[in-house]
Amino acid sequence: RINEQRLWDTLMEMGDIGGTEKGGCNRLAGTDLDKQARDLFVSWCEACGCTVEVDKIGNIFARRSGTNNDLPAVGTGSHLDTQPTGGKFDGVFGVLSGVEVLRTLHENNIETPTAMEFSVWTNEEGSRFQPAMQGSGTYVGRFDLETELNKTDVNGIRLGDELERIGYLGEMELGSRHMGAFFEAHIEQGPILEDEEKAIGIVRLGQGIRWYNIEVVGRPSHSGTTPMHLRKDAMLTAAAIVTEMNAIALRHENGLGTVGFMQVWPNSRNTIPGNVKFSADLRNPKPDVLLTMHEELLAFCKEIALDHGVDVNVDPFWYFAPVEFNASDDVKAATEKLGYSHMDIYAGAGHDACYMADLVPTGMIFTPCLNGISHNEAEYSSPEECAAGANVLLHAMLEASER
Amino acid sequence: RINEQRLWDTLMEMGDIGGTEKGGCNRLAGTDLDKQARDLFVSWCEACGCTVEVDKIGNIFARRSGTNNDLPAVGTGSHLDTQPTGGKFDGVFGVLSGVEVLRTLHENNIETPTAMEFSVWTNEEGSRFQPAMQGSGTYVGRFDLETELNKTDVNGIRLGDELERIGYLGEMELGSRHMGAFFEAHIEQGPILEDEEKAIGIVRLGQGIRWYNIEVVGRPSHSGTTPMHLRKDAMLTAAAIVTEMNAIALRHENGLGTVGFMQVWPNSRNTIPGNVKFSADLRNPKPDVLLTMHEELLAFCKEIALDHGVDVNVDPFWYFAPVEFNASDDVKAATEKLGYSHMDIYAGAGHDACYMADLVPTGMIFTPCLNGISHNEAEYSSPEECAAGANVLLHAMLEASER
Numbered sequence: 132r133i134n135e136q137r138l139w140d141t142l143m144e145m146g147d148i149g150g151t152e153k154g155g156c157n158r159l160a161g162t163d164l165d166k167q168a169r170d171l172f173v174s175w176c177e178a179c180g181c182t183v184e185v186d187k188i189g190n191i192f193a194r195r196s197g198t199n200n201d202l203p204a205v206g207t208g209s210h211l212d213t214q215p216t217g218g219k220f221d222g223v224f225g226v227l228s229g230v231e232v233l234r235t236l237h238e239n240n241i242e243t244p245t246a247m248e249f250s251v252w253t254n255e256e257g258s259r260f261q262p263a264m265q266g267s268g269t270y271v272g273r274f275d276l277e278t279e280l281n282k283t284d285v286n287g288i289r290l291g292d293e294l295e296r297i298g299y300l301g302e303m304e305l306g307s308r309h310m311g312a313f314f315e316a317h318i319e320q321g322p323i324l325e326d327e328e329k330a331i332g333i334v335r336l337g338q339g340i341r342w343y344n345i346e347v348v349g350r351p352s353h354s355g356t357t358p359m360h361l362r363k364d365a366m367l368t369a370a371a372i373v374t375e376m377n378a379i380a381l382r383h384e385n386g387l388g389t390v391g392f393m394q395v396w397p398n399s400r401n402t403i404p405g406n407v408k409f410s411a412d413l414r415n416p417k418p419d420v421l422l423t424m425h426e427e428l429l430a431f432c433k434e435i436a437l438d439h440g441v442d443v444n445v446d447p448f449w450y451f452a453p454v455e456f457n458a459s460d461d462v463k464a465a466t467e468k469l470g471y472s473h474m475d476i477y478a479g480a481g482h483d484a485c486y487m488a489d490l491v492p493t494g495m496i497f498t499p500c501l502n503g504i505s506h507n508e509a510e511y512s513s514p515e516e517c518a519a520g521a522n523v524l525l526h527a528m529l530e531a532s533e534r
Numbered sequence: 535r536i537n538e539q540r541l542w543d544t545l546m547e548m549g550d551i552g553g554t555e556k557g558g559c560n561r562l563a564g565t566d567l568d569k570q571a572r573d574l575f576v577s578w579c580e581a582c583g584c585t586v587e588v589d590k591i592g593n594i595f596a597r598r599s600g601t602n603n604d605l606p607a608v609g610t611g612s613h614l615d616t617q618p619t620g621g622k623f624d625g626v627f628g629v630l631s632g633v634e635v636l637r638t639l640h641e642n643n644i645e646t647p648t649a650m651e652f653s654v655w656t657n658e659e660g661s662r663f664q665p666a667m668q669g670s671g672t673y674v675g676r677f678d679l680e681t682e683l684n685k686t687d688v689n690g691i692r693l694g695d696e697l698e699r700i701g702y703l704g705e706m707e708l709g710s711r712h713m714g715a716f717f718e719a720h721i722e723q724g725p726i727l728e729d730e731e732k733a734i735g736i737v738r739l740g741q742g743i744r745w746y747n748i749e750v751v752g753r754p755s756h757s758g759t760t761p762m763h764l765r766k767d768a769m770l771t772a773a774a775i776v777t778e779m780n781a782i783a784l785r786h787e788n789g790l791g792t793v794g795f796m797q798v799w800p801n802s803r804n805t806i807p808g809n810v811k812f813s814a815d816l817r818n819p820k821p822d823v824l825l826t827m828h829e830e831l832l833a834f835c836k837e838i839a840l841d842h843g844v845d846v847n848v849d850p851f852w853y854f855a856p857v858e859f860n861a862s863d864d865v866k867a868a869t870e871k872l873g874y875s876h877m878d879i880y881a882g883a884g885h886d887a888c889y890m891a892d893l894v895p896t897g898m899i900f901t902p903c904l905n906g907i908s909h910n911e912a913e914y915s916s917p918e919e920c921a922a923g924a925n926v927l928l929h930a931m932l933e934a935s936e937r
């Protein structure tokens with residue numbers, strides 16, 4: 132079993148890097164704070180004798196040798212970047228559960244049949260740079276390296292430049308780790324485990340996600356002199372699309388629709404907005420339903436553009452297809468061996484493990500979080516809940532290593 | 535008659551300060567560009583022998599002596615600040631028509647019975663600092679000086695500090711100019727004069743304006759894991775209010791409703807917005823209708839807050855009551871004397887003259903602008919149209935001075 136108190140202490144220490152007044156964390160990808168968090172992870176892994184490498188999109192891999200290093204390693208990992216108003220657990224819990232597994236093996240001098248790998252993936256959140264799971268998606272070959280390194284934040288700063296600046300633009304080739312299985316522990320970020328009073332969620336599926344950049348181009352003009360019928364009000368059209376996103380979600384079972392990001396131009400209160408740029412995020416566990424939602428959004432945007440006499444440009448730049456996890460049975464076996472209550476569940480959020488499932492048998496372990504709240508500074512998991520997840524991770528990894 | 539070419543040249547020279555690629559102007563109140571524009575105005579006035587004073591809210595007054603300086607002066611003026619995507623005419627045309635009147639008197643050695651005053655008012659646009667007509671409103675005593683100097687922009691920078699920094703925080707007492715009449719020339723900013731093919735609009739009324747700061751407080755949470763029925767989505771509520779603003783305007787004759795400014799927090803695409811702050815601008819020429827519109831907005835915000843389970847805080851921080859201009863007959867007499875086509879009109883925008891009407895008989899002169907477009911870089915008035923307005927200003931001022 133892992134050391135509950137030590138795991139908790141590392142979570143709190145890591146959470147201080149970018150820690151907010153309200154007890155959350157603001158540690159965006161590629162920032163100085165991201166560097167501090169990465170450095171701390173590396174120092175912890177090196178203290179346990181790991182060798183550390185960084186790949187061309189900034190993903191970090193720390194390796195602990197096994198008895199037979201020719202066998203494919205067993206990996207785990209998650210991310211250290213957070214939302215601007217994020218918590219201390221989303222992603223970080225997965226990385227530090229890995230560190231806790233590593234420390235447990237190290238202090239008990241446990242030799243594992245295969246090597247063990249502990250990883251940190253670049254920009255999982257998709258908040259500062261898009262899309263989400265950018266590091267793992269690029270690693271497995273879903274995204275083009277150059278394209279991703281050239282992605283910019285709202286201030287025009289390139290991801291590649293930020294990685295270089297913080298010292299995490301590595302040399303290692305993408306997809307080059309020799310792994311035989313991958314596990315990721317993560318807080319559920321939703322209310323189901325708590326409602327059902329289960330300690331562990333065996334994640335069977337990651338739901339589908341579609342992301343859009345939408346731009347409404349109207350005509351800026353005076354709020355006091357432009358009659359209503361002569362307006363091309365980009366804000367009014369944007370508001371109609373926001374409302375429709377909600378309606379689309381409600382029309383479909385398990386549908387979700389969100390507009391989280393918006394920029395208004397020129398953003399002056401007596402100028403009718405000439406341009407509004409915003410994000411759209413549609414999700415569904417069923418790909419056919421998600422496709423219907425997608426088509427409804429496109430149709431609505433087309434219609435409203437005609438209605439309002441404005442241009443609506445929709446860029447559906449990211450489709451993440453639902454993914455099934457095929458190492459869930461290892462997670463289940465470990466959970467049952469340890470005697471934790473559990474249930475099958477699907478992931479509402481995207482995770483690095485979803486992309487790793489492209490390459491190797493992959494499993495995810497969910498733990499409950501308070502009131503199902505995540506992407507919020509109030510995000511919380513108890514020391515006990517965290518320990519249960521880390522214990523399952525340890526035993527799932529051992530199980531896979533021994534096979 | 536004034537010098538059409540010279541007026542045009544000054545307009546173009548002034549428009550270069552903050553000039554944009556698209557031929558517009560971005561010269562926000564209190565910026566370095568505002569300073570450059572003010573300095574140029576002062577140099578032009580001083581070159582014609584004026585004495586210049588600046589008051590405690592940064593309004594500039596240039597005075598040309600008359601035959602009898604004990605008589606109240608005749609004033610004119612407007613503003614040099616622009617919208618972020620403004621044109622070269624809004625406000626600037628009024629100030630530079632004044633300069634052209636001054637130059638015409640000066641070069642012809644015309645002695646006027648009373649002194650003539652040429653003014654520039656601080657932050658008329660209300661874009662960077664609120665409300666609009668802040669300089670004239672404070673001058674006439676509608677706003678408290680300290681409160682206004684303490685107003686901050688979106689970056690928290692104080693108006694008072696900016697005025698001091700650019701050298702335009704003066705010593706002169708507010709309301710202390712001895713004026714007997716005030717005239718302001720301005721582009722119409724709407725389509726009516728163009729549609730009716732009139733050179734001059736005799737402005738009879740400035741319509742009523744109500745400005746609001748609205749804040750929706752929801753709860754940030756994950757876009758992929760938060761079921762629709764558990765959300766407190768501040769963006770969705772904001773969109774409903776934007777839509778309702780439009781509906782309120784359409785329900786009332788001559789009603790206008792605009793949301794021009796919005797800030798979303800945390801503005802991350804996979805976090806449901808926890809907080810959305812935005813502006814609302816309602817206008818109507820009839821105060822009772824505007825009051826009904828106001829009440830409809832408040833009622834809707836109350837209702838939607840309950841419906842959506844969020845907080846909606848509405849701050850109705852500015853009410854500008856409709857104002858009648860009581861020196862319109864001087865404008866009409868000058869227009870007819872010069873033989874320009876004209877019509878009565880009301881002002882959709884607020885103007886410094888609207889506040890000056892609190893203190894002295896005031897008149898406004900409107901000139902057409904291309905396609906009625908303003909608060910847009912494409913804003914345009916022809917040299918001829920500008921010259922007509924400046925000629926009417928000259929003769930209205932002379933008329934009032936001689937009385």
Ligand SMILES: NC(=O)NCCC(=O)O
Pocket residue numbers: 221222255256257263264320479480481482756758804
């Ligand atoms: N785990 C997590 O919050 N991932 C962010 C990507 C997304 O699901 O939007």
Ligand SMILES: NC(=O)NCCC(=O)O
Pocket residue numbers: 353355401624625658659660666667723882883884885
């Ligand atoms: N003239 C003008 O555009 N004034 C700005 C104030 C307003 O009407 O919103």
